[in-house]
Amino acid sequence: xxxxxxxxxxxxxxxxxxxxxxxxxxxxxxxxxxxxxxxxxxxxxxxxxxxxxxxxxxxxxxxxxxxxxxxxxxxxxxxxxxxxxxxxxxxxxxxxxxxxxxxxxxxxxxxxxxxxxxxxxxxxxxxxxxxxxxxxxx
Numbered sequence: 001x002x003x004x005x006x007x008x009x010x011x012x013x014x015x016x017x018x019x020x021x022x023x024x025x026x027x028x029x030x031x032x033x034x035x036x037x038x039x040x041x042x043x044x045x046x047x048x049x050x051x052x053x054x055x056x057x058x059x060x061x062x063x064x065x066x067x068x069x070x071x072x073x074x075x076x077x078x079x080x081x082x083x084x085x086x087x088x089x090x091x092x093x094x095x096x097x098x099x100x101x102x103x104x105x106x107x108x109x110x111x112x113x114x115x116x117x118x119x120x121x122x123x124x125x126x127x128x129x130x131x132x133x134x135x136x137x138x
Contacts, residue, residue, distance in 0.1 A: 003033040005032070005074065005077050005078070006032045006034055006079075008020040008024075008034075010036075010086055011038055013044075013066070014044055014048060014108065015124070016104050016106070018044050018052075019125050020082055020102075020128050020131075022057050023132040023133075024132050024135075035070065035076070037065045038065070038086070044063065047117060051118065051121045051122050051125045054122075078097070081099075081100070083103065083104065087101050087103070105124060
């Protein structure tokens with residue numbers, strides 16, 4: 001059975017889309033071929049790696065990719081945008097059958113102590129995991 005190609009898009013491909021990529025790979029690997037990208041490639045945020053590792057998911061093989069890497073090169077069955085900026089600015093992908101918008105707060109925007117920042121990353125991580133579980137079961 002051919003897997004459906006899914007791409008998660010966010011601003012810098014450093015947090016939300018990386019988490020979503022890892023969770024869909026974990027929960028839907030038999031049904032989906034998973035990608036992520038950003039309007040720019042800003043590198044994976046250190047707190048993204050940390051909070052994923054806390055729950056036993058190693059994303060050390062993932063890396064930050066710019067959206068232009070895939071334009072005209074890959075054909076996706078599903079595009080899921082995970083932030084407002086990308087939803088507004090994302091170019092049209094020809095041949096995409098489904099486009100979904102899941103707005104999540106940007107955990108990188110939180111100001112405060114390291115613990116306050118980590119708390120926000122964990123909150124967003126958990127929200128994304130729940131959304132992915134529902135998506136896989138629908």
